């Protein structure tokens with residue numbers, strides 16, 4: 001907390017009395033720490049914290065944000081609404097290098113526990129790994145940089161020399177051409 005960023009604190013004495021509800025904005029950096037993604041506004045969270053039953057804290061709820069996502073193929077940025085359900089635990093004795101999903105270290109000595117580091121991690125996990133503007137985005141031409149969604153540029157991408165075709169026919173090769181169209185919907 002060098003920059004004096006606000007924390008999201010849950011006190012363990014209040015948790016001992018019952019569930020603690022929290023809602024508000026997550027004070028994250030401008031890009032949330034992610035490539036190709038910019039936060040349009042601060043993400044909001046609606047959370048419920050409860051004792052986990054093993055000395056830790058169980059947090060459920062959801063995080064939502066409006067982000068500007070840049071397509072990896074055509075590099076066009078566009079706004080997108082993200083909504084991500086969170087369900088994670090902070091437990092004592094968890095090794096912070098142990099990359100178990102949804103499991104974070106709890107310092108038992110602290111009376112007030114900051115949920116922000118875990119929420120920041122959960123938010124980053126909710127972001128798309130390989131953002132594309134649409135599944136069939138054609139991207140940019142490698143040669144001239146034209147956005148192939150908008151125009152065909154006419155560049156010869158994989159130059160095939162027709163003279164070799166004639167040689168293959170002489171050699172009796174069938175020229176098997178596998179059109180492996182693996183269309184994955186969604």
Ligand SMILES: [Zn+2]
Pocket residue numbers: 071072073074075076132133134137138139
């Ligand atoms: Zn695109």
Ligand SMILES: [Zn+2]
Pocket residue numbers: 141142143144145146153154155
């Ligand atoms: Zn081109």
